[in-house]
Amino acid sequence: MQVKSVLITGASSGIGRALAMAYAQPGIFLSLTGRDRERLAGTASVARAQGAVVAAKPLDVRDQRAMAQWITDEDERHPIDLVIANAGITTGLRPGQLAEDPAAVRAILAINLIGVLNTVEPLIAPMCARGRGKIAFIGSIAGIRGLPYAPAYCATKAAVHAYSESLRGRLAASGVEVSLVIPGFVTTPLNDSIAAIKPLEISDAKAAAIIRRGLDKGKSVVAFPKPLYLFAALARVLPDWVVDKVLANIEVSIPQTAERND
């Protein structure tokens, strides 16, 4: 499927920004959103310099009404071929901390799960009516098997994985492709906030290139780096007591998000 119009959330930083760069070229229309005005404008101006036509709008993905309005407007101006639901945050536990703050848990659910629904729902009917389009979800290797360092983050990503798989089966007959992207460690501000060993970490630009290549090929799952993905898949099928024991011996510290649901 030839992609001419791409909508990306979380384009003001990290993987979303790198994806905007990866798609920015003459003949491409980019609809970009994020919260930070200045950083979003920065992404937009680099993408324009690369030849893309860019519309950038600061929005919070939790705002269902504003998201639906903007996405519908963008889709009417230039039908979206590819939407990438990328915006997300992390939250987790410090060593010795037992439970996550309930407010932080609800905030991450609102952004990483409800925010993703707010991004893709407005495009399902129009894409199906056109009989073409691609929906890509940014999941995580942390969504394959629960990790004792970030219960809520893992839960949001597992939910995104399941939603993506369900949607893929449902929309295929309507000509709409659904892809799930499963990244390992990618150097971004989100990843920098996590203190841990980060095997096979790659740059955001490299991650964006892998994602674009996978989506161009129409892959239903774009998982990288492969060894880490296979390791996580193995952890899914090994006895839980073995995996729990191994994970308990790895020191990881993840700060609690400062996000709130208001």
Ligand SMILES: NC(=O)c1ccc[n+]([C@@H]2O[C@H](COP(=O)([O-])OP(=O)(O)OC[C@H]3O[C@@H](n4cnc5c(N)ncnc54)[C@H](OP(=O)(O)O)[C@@H]3O)[C@@H](O)[C@H]2O)c1
């Ligand atoms: N980096 C990794 O190692 C890694 C690995 C696996 C999966 N991922 C996933 O990749 C995605 C991008 O993460 P990243 O590493 O690129 O992080 P990042 O650099 O912190 O970027 C996150 C982006 O999401 C946006 N965002 C967060 N909350 C938002 C909200 N309520 N409304 C609108 N936009 C919001 C941020 O906007 P502002 O900055 O403008 O607020 C920013 O543009 C996330 O879904 C993350 O879970 C990352």
